[in-house]
Amino acid sequence: MKIDFTPRELGYHFPAEFALQRAMWLSWPHKEASWPGKLNSVYHPYCEFILRVADHQQVCINVADQRMQDFAKDKILKCRYALSIGDVSHLLDNIIFYHHPTNDAWCRDHGPAFVINQESKSKAIIDWRYNAWGDKYPPYDLDDVIPSLIGQKMGLAVFHPGIVMEGGSVDFNGKGTLLTTSACLLNKNRNPHLSQYEIEQYLIEFYGVEKILWLDEGIVGDDTDGHIDDITRFVNEDTVVTVIEHNKEDENYHLLKENLKVLKKMRLQDDKQINIVELPMPSPVIYEDQRLPASYANFYISNQNVIVPTFRDDKNDSDALDILQECFPERIVIGIDSVDIIWGLGSFHCLSQQEPMV
Numbered sequence: 001m002k003i004d005f006t007p008r009e010l011g012y013h014f015p016a017e018f019a020l021q022r023a024m025w026l027s028w029p030h031k032e033a034s035w036p037g038k039l040n041s042v043y044h045p046y047c048e049f050i051l052r053v054a055d056h057q058q059v060c061i062n063v064a065d066q067r068m069q070d071f072a073k074d075k076i077l078k079c080r081y082a083l084s085i086g087d088v089s090h091l092l093d094n095i096i097f098y099h100h101p102t103n104d105a106w107c108r109d110h111g112p113a114f115v116i117n118q119e120s121k122s123k124a125i126i127d128w129r130y131n132a133w134g135d136k137y138p139p140y141d142l143d144d145v146i147p148s149l150i151g152q153k154m155g156l157a158v159f160h161p162g163i164v165m166e167g168g169s170v171d172f173n174g175k176g177t178l179l180t181t182s183a184c185l186l187n188k189n190r191n192p193h194l195s196q197y198e199i200e201q202y203l204i205e206f207y208g209v210e211k212i213l214w215l216d217e218g219i220v221g222d223d224t225d226g227h228i229d230d231i232t233r234f235v236n237e238d239t240v241v242t243v244i245e246h247n248k249e250d251e252n253y254h255l256l257k258e259n260l261k262v263l264k265k266m267r268l269q270d271d272k273q274i275n276i277v278e279l280p281m282p283s284p285v286i287y288e289d290q291r292l293p294a295s296y297a298n299f300y301i302s303n304q305n306v307i308v309p310t311f312r313d314d315k316n317d318s319d320a321l322d323i324l325q326e327c328f329p330e331r332i333v334i335g336i337d338s339v340d341i342i343w344g345l346g347s348f349h350c351l352s353q354q355e356p357m358v
Contacts, residue, residue, distance in 0.1 A: 134189025
C-alpha cells in the first residue's frame with residue numbers, strides 16, 4: 001500500500017447511504033449487450049427512477065456526448081409526461097449531464113466512492129480499479145477512469161488504492177462497520193495477490209471503517225460473484241434488512257438461511273448485536289431460461305424516498321414495500337417495476353452511486 005497518507009489518516013470516511021446526500025450519480029444505459037433485446041424497455045423505469053430522485057435532489061448523469069444527452073433528456077421528458085411527476089423546469093434544473101463516455105451503465109461499481117471529512121468539511125473520491133467483475137465483460141477501460149474524471153471536474157482530491165473494488169460489494173452503517181461477502185471480495189478474479197487480512201486493511205484505510213463483517217454467498221443468478229447489495233443492507237446505524245427465501249425447494253433457500261444464521265452472531269463496531277429485519281425474496285424471475293438476480297434488497301435510499309425494484313409478484317412486492325416503509329418512516333418507499341431492468345442482472349442500486357453532503 002504505497003500511499004503517503006490514507007483517507008482514514010486524513011480524517012475521511014464513507015458515509016451510510018441513508019446520510020444526507022448532495023446528488024445521485026448514474027451512467028446512461030446504452031450497451032445493447034447488457035439488455036439483449038430489451039434496452040428500449042429499460043428506459044421508462046430507469047427514467048422514473050431519475051425523476052423520483054430529481055424531484056428533491058440533484059441527479060448527475062454520465063453520457064458519451066451531446067447526442068446521448070439529447071436522447072436521454074427526451075426519454076426523461078417523455079417519462080415525466082406519462083407519469084405527471086413534478087414541475088418540468090424544477091426537475092430539469094436538478095438533472096446535470098457530464099460528457100464522460102462509459103462502457104456500461106453500472107455506476108455503483110465503476111462510479112466514484114465519495115468520502116467526507118466532517119471536521120474540514122471536505123470531500124474526496126476513492127478511485128478503485130474496476131475490471132468488470134473479474135474480467136467478465138470487456139472492454140471496461142472507459143468505466144475504469146470515471147471516478148478520476150469526476151474528481152477532476154469537481155476539483156476533488158482522488159485517492160488511487162490500486163486494487164479492484166466495487167461499490168455493490170460493500171455496505172456501511174456510517175459508524176465504522178462495513179458489510180461484505182467473501183464470495184466476492186476473496187474471489188481470485190479480483191485481487192488474487194491479496195489475503196483476507198490485506199483486503200481488510202484496504203477497506204479500513206480507504207473507507208475509514210473500523211470493523212469488517214463477512215457474509216458468505218450471494219444470490220443465485222448474480223454475475224458479480226455475490227454482491228452484498230442483493231442480500232443484506234443497513235437501514236440505520238444498527239439495523240439491517242436481509243433477504244430470506246421461504247420456499248425450501250428454491251436454490252436460494254439454504255444459502256440465505258445460512259447468511260441469516262451468521263448475521264445473528266455478528267456484532268457492530270461498538271460490540272452491539274445487529275437488529276435484523278427479514279425481507280422476502282420475490283418469486284423466481286426467469287427470462288430466456290436464465291434465473292435472474294431479482295431482490296428487493298437492491299433499493300436506493302435518497303434524501304426523501306427509497307426506490308425499490310418490484311417484480312410483478314403482487315404478494316411479495318407488497319410485503320417487501322410494507323416492510324421497507326416501516327424501516328424508513330421518514331421517507332416514502334416507492335416501488336418501480338424492474339422486470340426489464342433485471343435482465344441486465346442488476347437493478348436500481350447497481351445502477352447508482354450516492355454523493356454525500358458535507
